[in-house]
Amino acid sequence: MTFAQAAEAHLDDVFGYLTWFTSDRFAAEELTGVTFERALRLWHRFDPDRGSVRTWLCQVARTVALDHFRSERRRTRREELAAPPEAIDVGFGEGLSPELESALARLTAGEREVVALRILLDLDAGNAARILGISPTNCTTRLNRALKKLEEALHVAA
Amino acid sequence: MSQRDLVAELQAVRLSAPPELRERVRLIAAASADRPPRFTWRRVLVVALPVAAAIAATVVFTRPSHERTAVATETLAAQSTARAAVPAPTTGTATKEFAVPSDNGRVQDYGATLSLRIPTPTGVSNAVKRALQITASLGGYSTSVHAGSYGKNANAELTLKVPRAHVQEAMARLSQLGTITSEQVDVQDKQAGLNAVDRQISRLQKQLAALRALPPSDATKLRIAQLTARIEALQRSEAATRRAAHYATIQLSLTTAEQVAPPTHHRHGPLHGVVVALTWLGIGAVYALAIGLPVIAVLLLVYLAIRTARRRREDALLSRN
Numbered sequence: 218m219t220f221a222q223a224a225e226a227h228l229d230d231v232f233g234y235l236t237w238f239t240s241d242r243f244a245a246e247e248l249t250g251v252t253f254e255r256a257l258r259l260w261h262r263f264d265p266d267r268g269s270v271r272t273w274l275c276q277v278a279r280t281v282a283l284d285h286f287r288s289e290r291r292r293t294r295r296e297e298l299a300a301p302p303e304a305i306d307v308g309f310g311e312g313l314s315p316e317l318e319s320a321l322a323r324l325t326a327g328e329r330e331v332v333a334l335r336i337l338l339d340l341d342a343g344n345a346a347r348i349l350g351i352s353p354t355n356c357t358t359r360l361n362r363a364l365k366k367l368e369e370a371l372h373v374a375a
Numbered sequence: 376m377s378q379r380d381l382v383a384e385l386q387a388v389r390l391s392a393p394p395e396l397r398e399r400v401r402l403i404a405a406a407s408a409d410r411p412p413r414f415t416w417r418r419v420l421v422v423a424l425p426v427a428a429a430i431a432a433t434v435v436f437t438r439p440s441h442e443r444t445a446v447a448t449e450t451l452a453a454q455s456t457a458r459a460a461v462p463a464p465t466t467g468t469a470t471k472e473f474a475v476p477s478d479n480g481r482v483q484d485y486g487a488t489l490s491l492r493i494p495t496p497t498g499v500s501n502a503v504k505r506a507l508q509i510t511a512s513l514g515g516y517s518t519s520v521h522a523g524s525y526g527k528n529a530n531a532e533l534t535l536k537v538p539r540a541h542v543q544e545a546m547a548r549l550s551q552l553g554t555i556t557s558e559q560v561d562v563q564d565k566q567a568g569l570n571a572v573d574r575q576i577s578r579l580q581k582q583l584a585a586l587r588a589l590p591p592s593d594a595t596k597l598r599i600a601q602l603t604a605r606i607e608a609l610q611r612s613e614a615a616t617r618r619a620a621h622y623a624t625i626q627l628s629l630t631t632a633e634q635v636a637p638p639t640h641h642r643h644g645p646l647h648g649v650v651v652a653l654t655w656l657g658i659g660a661v662y663a664l665a666i667g668l669p670v671i672a673v674l675l676l677v678y679l680a681i682r683t684a685r686r687r688r689e690d691a692l693l694s695r696n
């Protein structure tokens with residue numbers, strides 16, 4: 218598989234993962250571009266025997282997203298002193314009820330990430346755990362906790 | 376809403392990348408086709424490591440044989456210089472410059488020992504025949520021949536008598552029969568002893584002449600007989616010494632086995648080099664473990680500490696909305 222084929226096949230997956238992870242559609246667009254630029258530089262390191270292209274691209278995307286979070290935290294620390302943060306365009310995707318979208322927005326980034334990997338991208342526990350750098354059991358625990366939190370948020374909204 | 380319905384609704388979400396992002400990624404991917412193959416250390420190591428291993432193996436397996444050769448050469452040199460101050464020959468073919476001390480007309484006992492290595496038992500047998508032919512052609516003879524074979528090895532010990540005048544030629548021709556492993560020359564000067572015997576004979580002859588000048592008596596006759604017998608014995612002894620000095624004694628040793636290496640080396644099997652290499656590898660491994668384990672333990676602790684700290688920072692970073 219060439220890099221172009223991999224990018225074409227998994228662009229939506231990477232974009233969806235980053236959208237849910239960051240809860241910021243515009244940031245996700247930018248980060249997706251950065252992800253594929255970085256993936257192109259690192260493409261020679263990709264080993265099909267160690268995992269699928271999608272898993273590898275998600276690992277690259279996660280690194281890019283973490284860099285983004287760190288820089289955002291530094292920026293917001295500076296700017297919150299001068300002005301309150303602006304509301305951002307979430308847009309978790311078509312087909313979501315407003316209540317569920319609101320509940321998703323209330324999850325932490327870490328919780329949204331595991332939901333995105335396990336449910337949106339439909340990765341198994343092993344691959345998702347590899348991206349997150351944790352054990353599969355821990356990954357499943359995090360997913361259950363996030364789903365329970367979503368359920369409670371929807372129950373309260375109802 | 377149950378958790379199953381919740382998951383079903385989440386799975387139904389369709390999230391597509393916008394067209395401008397898709398175009399941007401296509402442009403990025405298009406650039407990948409123009410990129411030249413990257414130079415990577417992994418590719419270099421794939422070639423370099425087997426080459427280095429092959430060189431190391433060559434060094435390990437060839438070094439013991441070099442050491443053995445060095446020991447053999449040193450042994451040869453030590454034997455030659457200690458016994459007769461004759462230049463030590465290197466293993467190879469005959470040495471035409473074999474150093475035979477000049478006699479300068481003096482009577483000397485000349486003895487030489489020559490050890491040769493022959494590749495095969497058949498070669499030892501042929502070399503014995505050839506050595507006897509050489510000796511006979513130079514006017515010499517053999518006083519003893521002992522030959523034997525055991526398995527794939529054979530050896531022969533010959534004691535040859537060669538006229539003193541042809542000893543240099545004999546040594547040169549005999550040394551061509553095989554590879555020289557050692558040689559030794561012993562020269563003993565007999566001239567001083569013969570001169571002393573000559574003086575004694577002259578003194579006895581003067582006494583004999585004086586006795587003959589005296590009036591004959593029983594005592595005088597007995598004394599003359601004793602002196603005559605004494606003089607004849609001395610003359611026979613002198614003649615025997617001169618005859619013996621006419622021939623040089625050459626001890627020729629022919630063998631298929633290496634004689635120069637220490638006996639322990641003969642017991643080494645074909646896998647001796649591998650055993651030596653594995654022994655040194657084992658010693659190296661023990662040292663590496665003794666030194667490396669604490670280092671590895673410290674590095675592991677540092678790695679775990681860094682990873683734990685990074686995860687905590689990451690969790691703190693992702694615990695926000």
